[in-house]
Structures are given as structure tokens and as C-alpha cells.
Amino acid sequence: MATYEKRGNTWRYRISTGKNPTTGKYEYISKSGFKRKSDAKHHAEMIERQLRTGEYISPSSHTFKQVADDWIKHYSNDAKISSVRVRHKAICHAVQRFGRYPIQSIKKHDYQSFVDDMTKEYSKNYVDSIVSSTNMIFKYAHEMKLIKTLPSDNIRRPKKKRTVEELEETEIHKKFLEKDELVEFLQVAKYNHSPQNSFEVFVTLAYTGMRAGELLALKWADIDFENNTISITKTYYNPNNNKKKYQILTPKTDSSIGKISVDPKIINLLKDYKVNVQDKWKDELYIDNNFVFTDNNGYPLVIKKLQLWIKAILKKTDINKNISTHSFRHTHCALLIEAGVHIKEIQERLRHKDINTTMNIYAKITNSYKKDASQKFSQLMENVSKELF
Incomplete structure (x- = not known):
């Protein structure tokens, strides 16, 4: 009373x-x-x-930074270390803007202004990460009864208009290889590039669609030489590219775990590589942890080294594209599409959790497939065309 x-x-x-x-x-x-x-x-x-x-929220002097720090500790209990790293990087922007303010004082207008500013400055994917991470902090504050309403509710995400230059750049530098480009790349990797296992690395990426982290975590026990399959159960994590300070983690999502069939030629290639290359590296200095793709001391290769290899190989080709390790996954998907493989089968092979992820790669379909589709349509409509034209 x-x-x-x-x-x-x-x-x-x-x-x-x-x-x-x-x-x-x-x-x-x-x-x-x-x-x-x-x-x-x-x-x-x-x-x-x-x-x-139970709706009463007592006045609080908790700052946004204090709540953000509490949230990231709470989030770290269940999340993968790679996810924590991404979230920590993303919330730095919100902490920089709101850090010293009491979280109760942040209004929807303040947050909308922040989202608008981030949209102008960064790419869509990065802004998605910033906004989703900051939203989690506000949701946590609401659950802890530190704020009464969520300033993140119904926030508008302005669409960032791409310039003509950006559209042209996207068209010119597609981030995957056409079939003939893949052949050219792999030929240079095999015959004109010094690291002894670079060819095997890129062939395996291109012929399996594996993520680079999954490839580097691969162990010989994961390869079934009799049934021509590879089991994918883990991923390599090494943000600082220090070859001795890596972690082997569970995959990106549960759907990432799986067993894929592989061309027998690739299985035989890996078998020959083990005997003729890797086994010859083994001496008293070799750290043998059964990894497939290692340096000559037995440590798993780091992704930065793969990226340097890609740049070196591209310089010896006529390919003018911005290719990364992940490009080989997109290349594999695009070539499956070109080969006429059903979209559901592609989703299962690439282990995409959401089929929309697979569908989106149709936007990056190869030029040769587009030409093939046009030719097939023309053949189908040939009789009709004779009557019309």
C-alpha cells in the first residue's frame, strides 16, 4: 500500500x-x-x-558496456569460440556508441540512428552481424529486467544502394571458377607451383565442396579408401594463423556433419600423396597427429598459407577473379548445377542447413550453364520458332 x-x-x-x-x-x-x-x-x-x-523495472545505472560484457560472458558458455570472436567484434561498434550510457536511457530513436549509420559505413553482411549481436544484448537486458521495452523492436533496415561501379565489379569478378578456369588453375597448381601438396589441397576442395576449415581438420581416419567416402565431423580454427596454436572444433552446424561420396580418382590421388609425399616428410621432427594436409613438420596448414598459394597460382594464369578458399565450395556447387544435379541433392552434399542458402548460389551460376540453358531452350522451341520467325 x-x-x-x-x-x-x-x-x-x-x-x-x-x-x-x-x-x-x-x-x-x-x-x-x-x-x-x-x-x-x-x-x-x-x-x-x-x-x-512482474512488469516493474527498477531504475538502474547499469551502462550498456556493463550489460554487453555480462552478455558476452553468458554467450560464451554455450557458443563456439569462433562465434564468440565474431560476436565480440560486432558489438564493439555498439559499445563505442552507447558504452557509457545507462542501458535504460537508450531509446528506439537512438538505436535506429545507430543502425542507419552502420548501414552507410559497412557491408550488408557485416551490418547483419552488428545488428543481430546488439539485439541479443538488448534481449538479455530485457530478460534480466534491466529494461522495460526493447529499443531493437521493429527497427528499419535501410537498403544500401549499390553504385554502378560496384555492380560492374560484381559482374567482372565473380567469386568462383568456370570449368575451364578450374582446369587452368589446377594445371598450374600441379605443374608450376612449388608446395608439394598444393595440387591435392585444391583438387580436394573443388571436387568435394568442403569448407576450408573442414579440409584442414581432415584426418586420414576420415577417409574410407574402400568405399570412396570422406566423413566430415570437425573443423579447424586458427584466427591468428599460428601453425602451433590451432583448435579442432565441432562443425559450423549439426547439418555440417556428414559423409560425402568422392570421385575414386581423388581417393587414389590422396592415397598416392600420403605415400609419396607426406610419409617421406616424417622424421624425428615431424609431429604426426594423422592430419591429411600438413606442412613438412606435421602441423595442419593454415588458411592464410592457402590464400597465398591461390594468389601465386592466379598470377600464372589468365584468370582475373578474386578467388578465396571458399570460392572452391561455390565452384563445386555451380558445377553441380551445370551438371544437372537436383537442388536437394546439392543441399545435402554441401550440407547447407537451409535450402535457401543453396538456392542463392543459383544467382552465381556459371556462364557456360547459362549458355547451355539457352541452347536447350532453343532446341526445344525450334519447331515453334520456324513458324514464328
């Missing part, structure tokens, strides 16, 4: 919330400055109603 008292020309109310079990002292909610008793009573009744329904 609230009590009221007049102080000078204004009214004050006080509501008892009971005895604190920790301190043993009675605690109160109070507010002053009301011009009329009826105003104080109206406000007190609203607070009492919120107390009864």
Missing part, C-alpha cells in the same frame, strides 16, 4: 516492496515532485500494478 506526503508545494509517494532477504531491511519505491496528490496516486497505482504483474 502506498503512502503519500506533501513536501512544500509537491507530493511524494512511497511503496513498500517488503523485506530484503539478504539485508533484512525493508525496501521502498518512492518518487516525488508531483503537483497534486491525485497525480502521485495515479503514478503509485501504476507502479503497484506493475509490481503485481
Whole structure:
């Protein structure tokens, strides 16, 4: 029950919330400055109603940074270390903007302005990461009863218009290889590039569609030489590219775990590579942890080294594209599409959790497949065309 008292020309109310079990002292909610008793009573009744329904949020001085730090610790309990790293990087922008402000003081307008600024400055994918991570902080604050409403609710994401230059760049530098380009790349890797296992690395990426992290975590026990399959059960994590300080983690998602069939030629290639290359590296300095793709000391290759190999190989070709290790996964998908493989089979082979991910790669389909589709349509419509043209 609230009590009221007049102080000078204004009214004050006080509501008892009971005895604190920790301190043993009675605690109160109070507010002053009301011009009329009826105003104080109206406000007190609203607070009492919120107390009864559990909706009351006590005033708090918790800053956004304090809550963000608490959230990332909580998030780290269940998330993969790679995911924590991504989230930590993303929330730095929000901490920079809101860090010293009490989280209760951040309004929807403030957050919308922040999202607008991020959209102007960064790519869509990175802004997605920033916004989703910051939203998690606000949701955590709401669950901890530090804020009453979510400033992130119904935030508008302005569409970033691409310039003509960006559209042209996207068209010119597709991030996967056509079939003939893949052949050219692999020929250079095999005959005109010094690292002894670079050819095997890129062939395996291109012929399996594996992620680079999955490839580098691959062990010989994962390869079934009799049934021509590869089991994918783990991924390599090494953000600092220190060959001795790597981690082997569970895959990106549960759907990433799987067993894929592989061309027998690739299986035989790997078998020959093990005997004729890797086994010859083994001496007293070799750290043998059964990894497939290693340096000559037995440590798994680092992704940065693969990227350097790609650049070196591309310089010896006529290919003018911005290719990364992940490009070979897209190349594999595009060539499956060109070969006429059903979209559901492609999803299962690439282990995409959502078929929309697979569908989106259709937007990057190879030029040769487009030409083939046009030729097939022309053949189908040949008789009709004779009557029309």
C-alpha cells in the first residue's frame, strides 16, 4: 500500500516492496515532485500494478558496456569460440556508441540512428552481424529486467544502394571458377607451383565442396579408401594463423556433419600423396597427429598459407577473379548445377542447413550453364520458332 506526503508545494509517494532477504531491511519505491496528490496516486497505482504483474523495472545505472560484457560472458558458455570472436567484434561498434550510457536511457530513436549509420559505413553482411549481436544484448537486458521495452523492436533496415561501379565489379569478378578456369588453375597448381601438396589441397576442395576449415581438420581416419567416402565431423580454427596454436572444433552446424561420396580418382590421388609425399616428410621432427594436409613438420596448414598459394597460382594464369578458399565450395556447387544435379541433392552434399542458402548460389551460376540453358531452350522451341520467325 502506498503512502503519500506533501513536501512544500509537491507530493511524494512511497511503496513498500517488503523485506530484503539478504539485508533484512525493508525496501521502498518512492518518487516525488508531483503537483497534486491525485497525480502521485495515479503514478503509485501504476507502479503497484506493475509490481503485481512482474512488469516493474527498477531504475538502474547499469551502462550498456556493463550489460554487453555480462552478455558476452553468458554467450560464451554455450557458443563456439569462433562465434564468440565474431560476436565480440560486432558489438564493439555498439559499445563505442552507447558504452557509457545507462542501458535504460537508450531509446528506439537512438538505436535506429545507430543502425542507419552502420548501414552507410559497412557491408550488408557485416551490418547483419552488428545488428543481430546488439539485439541479443538488448534481449538479455530485457530478460534480466534491466529494461522495460526493447529499443531493437521493429527497427528499419535501410537498403544500401549499390553504385554502378560496384555492380560492374560484381559482374567482372565473380567469386568462383568456370570449368575451364578450374582446369587452368589446377594445371598450374600441379605443374608450376612449388608446395608439394598444393595440387591435392585444391583438387580436394573443388571436387568435394568442403569448407576450408573442414579440409584442414581432415584426418586420414576420415577417409574410407574402400568405399570412396570422406566423413566430415570437425573443423579447424586458427584466427591468428599460428601453425602451433590451432583448435579442432565441432562443425559450423549439426547439418555440417556428414559423409560425402568422392570421385575414386581423388581417393587414389590422396592415397598416392600420403605415400609419396607426406610419409617421406616424417622424421624425428615431424609431429604426426594423422592430419591429411600438413606442412613438412606435421602441423595442419593454415588458411592464410592457402590464400597465398591461390594468389601465386592466379598470377600464372589468365584468370582475373578474386578467388578465396571458399570460392572452391561455390565452384563445386555451380558445377553441380551445370551438371544437372537436383537442388536437394546439392543441399545435402554441401550440407547447407537451409535450402535457401543453396538456392542463392543459383544467382552465381556459371556462364557456360547459362549458355547451355539457352541452347536447350532453343532446341526445344525450334519447331515453334520456324513458324514464328
